[in-house]
Amino acid sequence: MELKTSKKKNKSVSFQDFGLGLARLRAEKEAVLPSIQILRNNGKRRSETKKIILEALNKAGSNW
Incomplete structure (x- = not known):
């Protein structure tokens, strides 16, 4: 029995x-x-x- 998987290749998008x-x-x-x-x-x-993670990111200079 043959598998019925998609043969379509997924195109990567930037x-x-x-x-x-x-x-x-x-x-x-x-x-x-x-x-x-x-x-x-x-x-x-x-x-x-x-909240703790976002506070640490803000202290490190990241604008999340």
């Missing part, structure tokens, strides 16, 4: 191309539905561990 594509899709969606906001994490539900 991070820059991914970001540009994402920005394009976001602009297209906002042009059609400007009243819908994409939710973002405002940091109110972060665990204590995450």
Whole structure:
């Protein structure tokens, strides 16, 4: 019996191309539905561990 796996090769995408594509899709969606906001994490539900890690990153000069 032959396996039925996909023969399609996945094309790798650079991070820059991914970001540009994402920005394009976001602009297209906002042009059609400007009243819908994409939710973002405002940091109110972060665990204590995450808060400690972010604080350490800020002290090290990183802007996470």
